[in-house]
Amino acid sequence: EPEVTQTPSHQVTQMGQEVILRCVPISNHLYFYWYRQILGQKVEFLVSFYNNEISEKSEIFDDQFSVERPDGSNFTLKIRSTKLEDSAMYFCASSEQASGRASTGELFFGEGSRLTVL
Amino acid sequence: DQQVKQNSPSLSVQEGRISILNCDYTNSMFDYFLWYKKYPAEGPTFLISISSIKDKNEDGRFTVFLNKSAKHLSLHIVPSQPGDSAVYFCAASVALGKLIFGQGTTLQVKP
Numbered sequence: 054e055p056e057v058t059q060t061p062s063h064q065v066t067q068m069g070q071e072v073i074l075r076c077v078p079i080s081n082h083l084y085f086y087w088y089r090q091i092l093g094q095k096v097e098f099l100v101s102f103y104n105n106e107i108s109e110k111s112e113i114f115d116d117q118f119s120v121e122r123p124d125g126s127n128f129t130l131k132i133r134s135t136k137l138e139d140s141a142m143y144f145c146a147s148s149e150q151a152s153g154r155a156s157t158g159e160l161f162f163g164e165g166s167r168l169t170v171l
Numbered sequence: 172d173q174q175v176k177q178n179s180p181s182l183s184v185q186e187g188r189i190s191i192l193n194c195d196y197t198n199s200m201f202d203y204f205l206w207y208k209k210y211p212a213e214g215p216t217f218l219i220s221i222s223s224i225k226d227k228n229e230d231g232r233f234t235v236f237l238n239k240s241a242k243h244l245s246l247h248i249v250p251s252q253p254g255d256s257a258v259y260f261c262a263a264s265v266a267l268g269k270l271i272f273g274q275g276t277t278l279q280v281k282p
Contacts, residue, residue, distance in 0.1 A: 057214070088270075096215065096260065096272040109269055144214050159205065160270065162214030 055079045057163035059145050065169045066135055074130045074166045076145030085128045086146040086160060087120065089113075096144065102128065135170045142167050174198050175263050177273035184280050190248040192276050194261030197242060201271075203264035206235060206246045208257045209275070215260060219246070251280045 058077045066072050078085050087099040101108040102120055119131045128147075132139055146160040176195045184190045192206075202223050207215035221228040221235045221244070228235050234247045248255055261273040 086269075095274050096262075096270075098269045098271070101269060111269075146214075159217045159220060161217070162207075164212070164214045 055161075057145055057147055057161050059143075059163035059166050061166055062164070063167045063169070065171065068137060068170055069134050072132045072135055072139075072168060074132075074143050074145075074168070076128045076130070076163060077126050078128055078145065078147030079149075079161055080126070082147035082149050082161070084108075084148045084150070085120075085122070086148075087130045088144045088146060088162075089141040090144065090165075091138075091141040099130075099143075132168075135168075137170050140168055140170045175261055175271045175273040177259075177261055177276050179276050180274070181277045181279070184251045184278065186253055186280055186282050187250045190246075190251045190255065190278055190280065192246040192248075192259050192261070192278065194244045194246075194273055195242060196244070196263055198263070198265065198271075199239075199242070201263040201265055204235070204237060204244050205262045205264065205270065206233075207260045207262060207272075208255075209260060210257050218259075248278075251278075253280050253282050256280050 060075045085102040088096050090096045098111050100110045100114045100120055117133045121129050142165040144165045145163045148160045174197050203220055205220040206218040208218050209215045219230050219233045219235050221237050226237050232248055237244045256279050258275045258277050260275045262270040
């Protein structure tokens with residue numbers, strides 16, 4: 054069964070360092086997303102990406118964050134200068150269609166990349 | 172952001188009985204509602220969804236009910252199995268894959 058894969062599974066970094074989290078979405082999916090879950094809190098939407106551009110982003114997704122689809126298979130999240138509060142589990146997701154009345158709205162999530170900022 | 176709320180942090184049910192997980196929402200613009208299941212160290216896994224124009228959707232042991240007037244949805248699992256033990260997240264769709272998640276309810280099904 055096709056799945057979303059994420060690397061690394063766990064990354065420890067020093068505050069102020071740049072981090073890149075990588076994702077390989079399901080191959081025929083067109084919509085890509087990043088979510089995060091801070092320990093003990095809700096899963097939160099960060100950004101959605103379609104047709105090589107950001108479709109929507111949350112207020113969390115400030116100038117320190119960027120996303121890129123550098124080739125036909127990878128989808129990356131870059132945090133330019135990490136802060137302590139960026140420590141979280143970051144989930145990549147993909148979907149065949151955008152959510153809405155024409156689809157189930159189902160997103161397929163990867164297993165997550167745990168980021169620890171010291 | 173309290174647009175989607177799951178007021179019960181945990182639920183314990185005997186194997187074979189019904190599990191009912193509840194979710195409330197505030198935004199009447201949500202067009203789809205979804206339930207995800209999450210095991211430790213894994214990503215959320217889609218279970219079942221319902222369009223805002225329906226009031227019930229069933230898939231095997233899982234049924235989701237939507238009461239729009241009360242802004243309430245529930246997930247029924249019957250019969251419950253020990254393998255159903257996980258964290259269940261209610262989520263609502265507002266636009267282009269942006270899901271608003273609830274806090275989650277930890278379900279424990281006892282053998």
